[in-house]
Amino acid sequence: MCGECGYRAAKKSHLSQHMKTHTGQKPYKCDQCDYSAAQKISLDFHIASRHSGANPHTCGECGYSTHLKSNLNNHMRTHMGVKPYKCDQCDFSSAHKCSLDKHLATHTGEKPYMCGECGYRAAQKSQLSRHMVVHTGQKPHKCDQCDFSAAEKFMLDQHLMKHTGEKPYMCGECGYRAARKYHLSRHMRTHTGQKPYKCDQCDYSAAQKCHLDQHLAKHMGEKPYMCGECGYRTAWKSNLSRHMVVHTGQKPYKCDQCDYSAAQKCHLYQHLAKHAGEKPYMCGECEYRTARKCHLTQHMGTHARENALKS
Incomplete structure (x- = not known):
């Protein structure tokens, strides 16, 4: 058990890996850029995806290519509609186990990963990693067509679609098209009316998790993001970014x-x-x-x- 946050693990090695979320230790360094990682597997993945340039595995349906065969196998489920991972508490199903694991956290409310800077807690390690850029401001992923930069590669991938105009995902009900599969999933709830994200403190429910998170901030009263110009505070970084144009006029x-x-x-x-x-x-x-x-x-x-x- 972790003495900092109570996280429990079945293996000592898992606990050792978890402890690095508190210490910030990243002993595995990339020799081609300034990237560093807490785990060797993360460094190996970084080198393969960022520096090798090789994507030998290609989807015959849409041209998607990747450096890992497992990534291609996962991708193919988007075309086949296969969702083998079922939630035993509701009718949710997923094409990927990691998506099911994230979903299950909505039932348990468990958030074992904690930020040592501000106390933010997350159900997934990847969520904590995304949060940490709030403190570091690091944006290593650069667009080669404009001056856009992002903290995470998936944000850069989303941005690049603005340049290509690609929208491969289409709604069968109304013809709406989206660049990202999860945008289409969100859109489909306008037809189904589904609101799977429930507040455990009142009867509020939401179609999107981000809306539930925003709602929960009202109960907690947390507003960690502050404007340096006027003292405006908000629970969300995106709200602060929107607010800043009041000062810049951009x-x-x-x-x-x-x-x-x-x-x-x-x-x-x-x-x-x-x-x-x-x-x-x-x-x-x-x-x-x-x-x-x-x-x-x-x-x-x-x-x-x-x-x-x-x-």
Whole structure:
């Protein structure tokens, strides 16, 4: 058992690895860049994915390529729809075991990984690693087409799709297309109305985990992110980033069809829908369609009130 946070492990080696989350020790150094890792397996993965440049395993369906055969096997499930990993507490199923493990943490509430800087706790080690860049500010993953940089490679991969325009995932209900599979999964809840993330302190439920996390911050009153200009505080780094444009006036998101620019990407997407005429959000009760999710949410309230009156 870890004396810092109570984390328990079946093997001593697992506990030793866990302890590095508290000490910050990263003894495994990359000899080609300034990357370092707490575990050798992480360094091996980094070298193979960042420096070798070799991706011999290719998907015949969409052209996705990877340096690991296991990654390709996992990827193929996105085409086959196979979800062998089942939750024994609800009807959730997943194509990947790691996704099931993350989901199970929503039932147990267990958060064994703790940040030594601010006390933030996480259910997954990867979540803690992502959180740590809040303190370090490190963004090693650079875009070769603009000045964008990211703390994690998956963020860079998402950004690169802006340059390519690739949107391989499509909704069978309304034709909505997305660059990321989880964006499509989130979108599908507009059709199903599913809200799997439940608050354990009130009757609030959410379609997305990030919305539940934001809600829980209201119960805890935590606001760790502060503006150095005016003292504004918030529970979320993204809120602080949005707030900072009040001081800078920066509007980095540009429309390529007119001279409109926006401080936030979501505002640009809303604007682009006017050019495209797209209305991807559809009501399951009637024929109403809209370009904005918030408008659909408002509209659904009319059905909820009608149903309440009928009952």
